[in-house]
Amino acid sequence: MMDIKEAILSNYKAKVFKSRKDHILDLASGQSAISANSRAVPGIMTNRGCCYAGCKGVVVGPLKDACVITHGPIGCGFYSWGTRRNKARSDDYGRNFIQYCLSTDMQEPDIVFGGEKKLRQAITEAVTLFKPEHIMICSTCPVGLIGDDIHAVASWAEKEFGVKCLAFSCEGYKGVSQSGGHHIANNGLMKKLIGSDDISPIGRFPVNLLGEYNIGGDGWETERILKKIGYDVVCVFTGDSTAKAIEKSHRAHLNLVQCHRSINYVAEMMNKAFGIHWLKVNFVGLKATVKSLKDIAQFFGDSDLIARTDEVIEQELDAIKEEMDLLTERLNGRKAAIFVGGSRSHHYQELLKDLGVETVLAGYEFAHRDDYEGRKVIGEIKEDADSKNIESLIVEPDKRYKAILSEARYQELKETIDLENYQGMIKDMENGAFVVDDLNHYETIEFIRFLKPDVFFSGIKDKFVIQKAGVLSRQLHSYDYSGPYSGFNGAVIFGRDLLMGLKAPAWRMITPPWAVNDPPNNPEAYRDLKAPEGSQALESRESLANIKPIESDLSSEAQHA
Amino acid sequence: MLDQTPSEYLERKALRINPLKTCQPVGALYAALGVRKCMPHSHGSQGCVSYHRSFLTRHFKEPAIATSSSFTEGASVFGGGANLKASIKNIFDIYDPDIIAVHTTCLSETIGDDLNAFISEATVPEGKLVVYANTPSYVGSHITGFGNMVASFIKQLSIPTSAKCDKIGLLPGWVNPGDIRELKRLLSLMGLEAIILPDQSGVLDSPMTGTYQMYPEGGTTIEDIIALGSVKAAISLGYACSTEASLAIKGRLNIETSLMPLPIGVRATDNFLMSLSSLSGQKVPLDLESERGRLIDLMLDANQYFHEKKVAIFGDPDTVEGLCAFCLELGLKPLYVLTGTPGDSFVERVKKILRSYQETYEVKIKAAGDLFELHQWIKNQGVDLLLGSSYGKQIAKAQDTPMVRVGFPVLDRYGHAYNPIVGYRGAIRLAEMIASTLMDRLDRDCADEDLDVVM
Structure with missing residues (x-):
């Protein structure tokens, strides 16, 4: 069989070949170490964004009670306005700044003479108009270059207006992707917000939900389940959340980490500072959700809670069983490729498995090696010039530190529920699959050609590239304006959406009737001509042919003919 | 919705809220996508082009390709020359465009990168081209960037010549592919052949065929951009988008150009057609x-x-x-x-x-x-x-x-x-x-x- 990895890499010249080869893993070859979190090759159409996108766009932006001011020219603020689907309802005081984009809209004189004056004036205006309790300043590229001291401005604003003002130096050029921005945001929240409210009441079984940004309402579905069981969700980082909730988050007993990549820093730091344990959870997929809920109940060890957990799981599964069975029957045997940020490419494999869909390719846009291979490799990861530029906070135990578990109990739980650990994506993947870090435009097209997935989950930049190639594409950053996909109800919605995409009647009309026997105009025939002989592509077509045909069959070009 | 917006008006000097513009580079990118087999390239950190591609894709529901110099902190301190040269090499190697249209960002403008020098030092394969436009994000808007990129294509590619052909030049400004198709129909009904720059029709409304084409069959060809120097006259549409390019046509190519509003509505279309009529010497046909x-x-x-x-x-x-x-x-x-x-x-x-x-x-x-x-x-x-x-x-x-x-x-x-x-x-x-x-x-x-x- 022709080696797909080799075939794809063979089109790269020496330097690019060298820098890409270790980012692509053919799991069948037995490789397990991957290269990640390193610079994208200049000129390559990477899907990655920047540090600002990670800080403002992902972590800080969803805080609905804060005025988030982008300090820079207008573009960055504009592009991160309402484009991520981190849903939020107004807070207890009726505030919701998610609908707003605030920017200093720096002009040439601000670049030449410095932008601090304008930033101070912008904060003054924001305070006058909105009277926020929290202000966040997020820098874009030129701010760091001209040396504006946004941290000094933040201190000034705190004194001047009695607000809490957080400054994030998240210039786009820092780090190699959004990942650096997550870290910078985590540091800021730790330094200024976490641990500053010891008064607000906290309920029984208090947990925080970390790395849940409420895309398409995912956080709401997860919270619904947690609350139904009896947990007090103290704070969500940061979907539909508030700066106020973060201030009291140190009083939770357990941090549930959904997106490991973007928020594991906070989990680690809260563990060191306050003794709060963290647990990697996954509320995407039914089996994954059930496991996560059982693990959480185990942590608290309360027999009523454990019983209630089982009861809720049973209720919830019962309610969706009929439709899930139907969806599974119709989706079973399909093949998927997934390329998303830093966690979902793993999470969604679980949900796809529930539906009988195999993942043949998965990759992360901005993950680190531990997201692929598990936290056991963290010690092996060498710092480079880019990662050194992102501050790692040294955290000492706070005076409020308290051990939530006895040492014996901790050791016991460490064994049973894998506390403070993430085993990474690869261990859950099938032997014949591919893992690709920082998958780019060229590799996407090539992998489609070789692997012929029935669906390719990716983002908006890829979506129509994939669709144009005749493959269903669903966005897993924005859920294609649907959702939630998490928890029990989300699994059904996801399944419906996937089937809907495969069933679209237009798929069967691509080739005009007069061109069915004319290869250049018939994409199916054309692709067969182009697929290398003996490649997996042909095999996968055969295996597709063995799938019980259903009315919505995507490969019905042939039937049509 | 928008519950925090008070009706009491406050004169703001610094805070922009809910902008009605974005930055220059995305305009340059959109303009460059209207050139056949062109790879738009953003000289800055990779977040810019990620945002721009997302933004254009969301408007058109079409792939919007572009590459980035992927600046890191080092490049921001020492200059982006090495990144641009590596980018140019990699883009030609991997994506094989006929032309790369580089635009700057606030990052590369702030550090003062000299694109002209970098490009002249870059290895460009025989027969391939690299053009550039300065598009600092802190000046003007996306409209300014669009105009600058169009002007750059003309300034850097079009060759002035005294031998005039029978075609006219048309700069449509920032419009949708559907508008360009309509402008083409009007030109044809008026008996005129035109070089249209840029022309996103066929590129950002390409048909579904089941085969992805990285460079669809649309866009102004490089030959046509070069030949813009030989058109008998030109019409530039939209003052904000096309003034800069119109000046380039007049000043550098010495071609008679009328700068007029986009033909939206009755009178603006009347005027547009009468201008075409005077160029073709043909009456407005009864069909129109x-x-x-x-x-x-x-x-x-x-x-x-x-x-x-x-x-x-x-x-x-x-x-x-x-x-x-x-x-x-x-x-x-x-x-x-x-x-x-x-x-x-x-x-x-x-x-x-x-x-x-x-x-x-x-x-x-x-x-x-x-x-x-x-x-x-x-x-x-x-x-x-x-x-x-x-x-x-x-x-x-x-x-x-x-x-x-x-x-x-x-x-x-x-x-x-x-x-x-x-x-x-x-x-x-x-x-x-x-x-x-x-x-x-x-x-x-x-x-x-x-x-x-x-x-």
């Missing part, structure tokens, strides 16, 4: 006159639903000016006319449009404005209709005001980029959209006994 007649017919038929309805028009300057004129022709009453792109000449031109239609009531006109301000105006005096880009939907929901999406960006609807707003056909489409939207509202709001089935 009939099309015009159908438009006027529709305007009279539905007049009672347009009459003095108050409208807020917002978006990019050239589009907004055209829409403002057409609203006045329909009998609508523009109350607020707003663009986010800076430039006082916009205000002067809108005033002139209002005067030309003998309108003397008070209209709030503003350049470098934002949607927060528009919302505040509307909170103080409401309108019957919003006419503009997608982000206006927040105001539409907050104020329960009907809205017609037109201009750029339209991120939340489908099919809009296929269809024109220019020419008589475009005006018919606009009139139908506006009338239907206003009439849907009438039907929704009226009492049962007032619901007319016949109108």
